[in-house]
Amino acid sequence: MKHKLCLLLFFGFLFVAPGLWAQQKATPKAGEGISSFLLRHNRNPKKYYNDFVELNKAKLGKNRELKLGVMYLIPSVKKSTSSKGEAKTEAAVPKRPLRSEVNEPLFGKWLANVKVTSNRLAGTCFYVVSGHGGPDPGAIGRVGKHELHEDEYAYDIALRLARNLMQEGAEVRIIIQDAKDGIRDDAYLSNSKRETCMGDPIPLNQVQRLQQRCDKINAHYRKDRKNYRYCRAIFIHVDSRSKGKQTDVFFYHSNRNRKVESKRLANNMKDLFESKYGKHQPNRGFSGTVSGRNLYVLSHTTPVSVFVELGNIQNTFDQRRLVIPSNRQALAKWLMEGFIKDYK
Structure with missing residues (x-):
């Protein structure tokens, strides 16, 4: 019985945890800000900046500075679908009408x-x-x-x-x-x-x-x-x-x-x-x-x-x-x- 329960828990974790496993962590380099940190880890700052701040707000310094030696969570990759069903990883900023x-x-x-x-x-x-x-x-x-x-x-x-x-x-x-x-x-x-x-x-x-x-x-x-x-x-x-x-x-x-x-x-x-x-x-x-x-x-x-x-x-x-x-x-x-x- 114990053996079956362990197997159930194991397979349940496999299905529940992929998002957690995809959550990368890394430490910043000297002089690196949030945007450059995100770029180094293949995340568009325009799309992931707010997510990064929300995930790591307790670890950020004054003016949202990154601290050397601190491990920061990297936001998981988001995917949206275009009208043709193709996966997209860029979030477009809403277009503003051009004033004359x-x-x-x-x-x-x-x-x-x-x-x-x-x-x-x-x-x-x-x-x-x-x-x-x-x-x-x-x-x-x-x-x-x-x-x-x-x-x-x-x-x-x-x-x-x-x-x-x-x-x-x-x-x-x-x-x-x-x-x-x-x-x-x-x-x-x-x-x-x-x-x-x-x-x-x-x-x-x-x-x-x-x-x-x-x-x-x-x-x-x-x-x-x-x-x-x-x-x-x-x-x-x-x-x-x-x-x-x-x-x-x-x-x-x-x-x-x-x-x-x-x-x-x-x-x-x-x-x-x-x-x-x-x-x-x-x-x-x-x-x-x-x-x-x-x-x-x-x-x-x-x-x-x-x-x-x-x-x-x-x-x-x-x-x-x-x-x-x-x-x-x-x-x-x-x-x-x-x-x-x-x-x-």
């Missing part, structure tokens, strides 16, 4: 209405963040009697980038905002302290200021990732070095949060800029770089992000990149094309 026009007052009276001319970025969402703002002007350069404030030039380029992305069919969250300035075609941009973080006053304390913009991005991303198949954040800054140091645009990727995708994005941006310089200034060359940094905003922002330094605000040649409006527009256009390259 977007109204964004932040661009200014004459540019507020944005005609959507392409669907190359349909299904994407971007968080565009210009550095500093409010009580913090960032780096300050000088041309004659004019002061060049980093936050003003980064903001103008951020607005231009946001508008370009919208024209390509993307959803865009402009994190740092100035209700008055809009996109400006002046060489020397007037300085102010009006900027807010999506309507909230920007703190003077640096950590609070950075955490505030990360919180805004993360709150939107929690909702956006359910509706958009590609979400990315970009932080736009202007560097400050010795006056004689000319620099090209350079890019930082995260060393901690979703490092693989962040590095890929930074490299795609850099490659795009390199090709543009090769076309428009073939004898000049391009010395922009990509490197990993443990910057606060890169480490504390949930979606994949990239940090861009547009040049040296102290250098006479780099200043031309900022004060000539057509150059600011070119920078924004190339950043947009970098996103398209990465999205493809």
